[in-house]
Amino acid sequence: MGIQNGREIIEQVAQEVADYAPEATTEELSRINPWRDLLPSQDGVLRELIYIGHVLRDLTPTTLPEDDYQLFSDLLRSLETRTNISWRVYEESEIRNPIMSACNRKPIPDEPFDINKRVNALHKYWDALSILPEKPGRWLDESDTTFIPPKLRGRQISDGEGGALSQLQEDDAIFKLNLTPEQNTEATKVYQKWRRNRDHKVSYLKLHPPTPMAWFPVSSSSTGASTAWNEVFPDGKIGRGRHVASSKLVGNKKWKPMFRSLLTENIPFDWVDPSGYEIDWDLELKESNEDYERSKERRAKQSEYQQVLKVKLSEEKAKEEL
Template sequence: MNPLLRRMLTSRLIRYPIYLFLLLFLFLCLVGIFLPEDYYWEDPLETDHHLYAGTNPYRDLPEDQLTVVKEILFTAETLRDVFLPTSLPDEDDYGFLSKLVRTLETREDISWTTLRETGVDSTLGHIANRRVFADEPYELTDRFRRLSEHWSRLALEEGKPERWEVEHDVTFLPPVLKVKGLEHQGGVNGGVEEEEEEGVLGALLTGEQREKMEERWAEWKKNRDRSVSYLKSHPPRPLAWFPVPKSQAGKIAAWTELVDDGAVEAGKSVDEERVVASQKWKPWYVGWEMEDVPMEWRAPGEEDMTPEEFDRWMAKFNRQREWGDERKRKQEEIQEKLKAGRDMVWEVKDEL
């Protein structure tokens, strides 16, 4: 061996790290021999499961409500696409749209879970708060606002079940109207016949619309099943915690309960286990669409798309995007005309 190389290998700079590594390896082997077989290092995911399993809001949808969720989802997304930010008077079928709204006004099978999963309350709230939009018949704007306010009032009432409670699935919301037909609303005729069956979209939809509803439902349900199958076994951390008491004194008591010395100060650390155990605090979760689910996760029995299925999905996605871009362009044109007309009116008033 080369004398220089031998000298380097036998130097203390080389020998001591090797000795240290061997001693560390021997120590770990001895520790492994004497540790009990059921010993494990604490897994953060297991810790989260222990803490949040009791308030995990993610579970399978009730089988007897699947059709309702499908119909409300179709209704919500149809109204969103048409009315936000404005409808198109020369293209949109207001009679059909009024019938869709009427089903929301009279359905008695909408549970809190259906309302949450479809986001129809949020959709109608955004529509009701529009600022620049075309004139729309059948008192649609007032009806959107009435529905939104109705659901908001119910959400603020005492006793509303939380998302992780079974009652959230089986508590049904009273309808805003208890009669059929728009003739009961100030003489407005929305094209809904007295004999129309409540809560059934089948009689209202064309074959093309039914196909669209079924395709959208299959896609939405597949995505939800995938995410929820993961979240059921991996309860997520709440995005925030809110005090249950409404009064200021109750809120102060809720905060005081979290600290040992009773002194509530900004920036003071709080033990999350204590928050979870407290009856004065409740968690707030986002929707399953916003939760962190691994991309590679698949629901039981789910198969990946074939190349042909992916190509069809991409073609459909591109068609929808093109349709949305064209509709957005027309909506912006209408809004510009409405703004110009409004500005002209204000100029005339100023001159007068």
């Protein structure tokens, strides 16, 4: 038994020695760094997407009777028809998150504008596009200039798909989002807060490029994936937990990296932007507290309304059983 264990230890050490390779250098990681300055031409669409995501988060866990369903519908229609969302803008704005969250909710009875159906359809559409091999990596310049094809294009949209305001007549037409002065003010406020936080963190990550949290074979076929694995492990021993040095994967066209979100990247609390821009932390705290109180108040209303719906549903079931 002791001899057997000794052999296993020797084999494990030998494999670790064979697997050893230096980790990727800062220079190498900078070649696949997804965090860089945004193009000035993207400011307008980013502002609207950040605002849209801010509003559509109110869909979860349920809407309320007093909500502006026309606004929800118009914002969804904007997402369904936009032709100016580049893959980088899509990733940076994280617009997929409120849509994905809304897919897991239970809509209120008779919710107008087919909102739940449209949210689920949009989520599935974006998900299908995101796994296509031609989608450019976030670290590539092509992610700035490759645009997501709109879900809806060039046809009359019926009232059941979002209301009479949603009408497309030409192949290249998009639904024009018209915000009120109050909504525009809110959109600017929300975007500026997001942008300050984003640029502060990215100023660190540009100088300290992150290591990917995971790597995946580019090819989705079993043959292509096997080729990628065999290139990393020539001995053919592919096992759980076997270490692969990042230097073997950076720049390898058979592998693609997966990065953490900006929220989960570790940025030193005392980091100072080299450009000299300083965040007004008192203002950030004030706005964060206001946002928290608003969310807290809405959650309380949603919880109360859900209880009303449960009671109503129980009463309806009781009547059916009579």
